[in-house]
Amino acid sequence: MLRLDELDRRIVARLLEDGRASFAQIGTAVGLSAPAVKRRVDRLRADGVITGFAAVVDPAALGWTTEAFIEIFCTGATSPEEIHSSVRGHPEVVAAYTISGDASALVHVRARDIRHLEQALERLRREDNITATKTSIVLSRLIGRPIDAPDGRGAAPDGGGDLGASSDMPGQTARDRLSRP
Amino acid sequence: MLRLDELDRRIVARLLEDGRASFAQIGTAVGLSAPAVKRRVDRLRADGVITGFAAVVDPAALGWTTEAFIEIFCTGATSPEEIHSSVRGHPEVVAAYTISGDASALVHVRARDIRHLEQALERLRREDNITATKTSIVLSRLIGRPIDAPDGRGAAPDGGGDLGASSDMPGQTARDRLSRP
DNA sequence: CGTGAAAGTATCTGTTT
DNA sequence: AAACAGATACTTTCACG
Numbered sequence: 248m249l250r251l252d253e254l255d256r257r258i259v260a261r262l263l264e265d266g267r268a269s270f271a272q273i274g275t276a277v278g279l280s281a282p283a284v285k286r287r288v289d290r291l292r293a294d295g296v297i298t299g300f301a302a303v304v305d306p307a308a309l310g311w312t313t314e315a316f317i318e319i320f321c322t323g324a325t326s327p328e329e330i331h332s333s334v335r336g337h338p339e340v341v342a343a344y345t346i347s348g349d350a351s352a353l354v355h356v357r358a359r360d361i362r363h364l365e366q367a368l369e370r371l372r373r374e375d376n377i378t379a380t381k382t383s384i385v386l387s388r389l390i391g392r393p394i395d396a397p398d399g400r401g402a403a404p405d406g407g408g409d410l411g412a413s414s415d416m417p418g419q420t421a422r423d424r425l426s427r428p
Numbered sequence: 429m430l431r432l433d434e435l436d437r438r439i440v441a442r443l444l445e446d447g448r449a450s451f452a453q454i455g456t457a458v459g460l461s462a463p464a465v466k467r468r469v470d471r472l473r474a475d476g477v478i479t480g481f482a483a484v485v486d487p488a489a490l491g492w493t494t495e496a497f498i499e500i501f502c503t504g505a506t507s508p509e510e511i512h513s514s515v516r517g518h519p520e521v522v523a524a525y526t527i528s529g530d531a532s533a534l535v536h537v538r539a540r541d542i543r544h545l546e547q548a549l550e551r552l553r554r555e556d557n558i559t560a561t562k563t564s565i566v567l568s569r570l571i572g573r574p575i576d577a578p579d580g581r582g583a584a585p586d587g588g589g590d591l592g593a594s595s596d597m598p599g600q601t602a603r604d605r606l607s608r609p
Numbered sequence: 610c611g612t613g614a615a616a617g618t619a620t621c622t623g624t625t626t
Numbered sequence: 627a628a629a630c631a632g633a634t635a636c637t638t639t640c641a642c643g
Binding site: 249251256259262263264265266267294295296297298299300301302303304305308309316327330331334335340341342343344345346347348350352353354381382383384385386387388389390391392393 | 430432437440443444445446447448475476477478479480481482483484485486489490497508511512515516521522523524525526527528529531533534535562563564565566567568569570571572573574
């Protein structure tokens with residue numbers, strides 16, 4: 248179903264660099280004809296490897312000058328679904344993950360300015376499931392790669408291995424004020 | 429230099445949804461002719477609002493099945509540039525930020541599997557500037573929006589307000605084993 | 610900003626290796 | 627699977643109004 252050969256990987260790499268490249272251009276770069284490239288791209292999309300095409304936009308230029316990562320702390324057994332429904336609906340949240348470690352989740356938020364960030368944070372903390380938050384404001388972005396194609400040979404097929412916190416001695420971490428009772 | 433009107437924002441929104449949409453298509457959606465759309469897109473690119481176009485790829489489909497966020501702790505006065513040069517060159521790092529709070533930086537890494545993640549982490553911790561790390565493995569991705577166009581009126585021109593940790597009482601946070609002496 | 614014309618692409622269909 | 631050739635329809639891009 249989803250075996251990518253070297254050609255597929257080079258096509259993907261080319262489309263990551265320039266999502267508007269023509270099939271002919273890509274073909275020249277990887278040594279295929281335009282129709283052959285199209286066939287492969289169609290297959291990559293059907294297989295879910297390529298999920299779409301998008302403009303790459305500078306958030307700051309659109310007015311999003313402030314961003315932060317917020318660790319979310321929930322009550323004992325809060326499911327991922329519950330966390331999801333708590334953070335969806337907050338338009339400032341651009342990404343959210345459940346994570347190992349002390350916090351239940353990590354959310355990446357973007358705001359127009361500090362004031363807006365504070366409002367968004369307040370609104371988030373009003374969610375029932377959320378007992379506490381810990382915010383780290385982004386001071387500067389050092390790196391921001393879209394993604395890298397896996398080097399050399401294909402990816403390992405997930406050989407199991409336990410997930411879990413990579414070091415949990417909860418010595419009481421600093422959290423945003425007012426942990427709800 | 430960078431004043432976006434309603435039309436510009438709708439064009440950007442359209443290109444975020446479909447980066448390969450033709451100028452004619454976009455024009456129909458926003459009520460402009462194809463050349464008018466092209467002129468605006470050219471201007472948006474020249475102004476740095478649109479920095480490029482890219483395929484949107486599912487990392488898991490390319491073999492990146494494991495990701496984590498790593499807080500990086502550095503010695504007292506380590507500059508952003510030094511941190512940058514410490515984390516660049518590690519291909520697993522897909523994003524890196526300097527942040528407020530206890531840690532000096534937060535890096536987002538992607539690996540093929542847990543074993544690969546461990547190797548990357550070890551390699552990172554070998555950097556001279558890095559004294560400790562704290563890793564949170566991503567268990568599941570709840571949300572992953574590309575970006576949102578700012579709602580309604582234009583963005584506020586940054587009304588100041590102090591940055592800084594939003595609650596720092598360092599009660600000794602849990603870190604990855606082996607904080608270098 | 611729109612119009613219209615010229616050059617370049619996309620996409621389909623066969624045919625051949 | 628892929629290259630190639632040829633047909634049709636779109637797209638891009640550049641004049642000019």
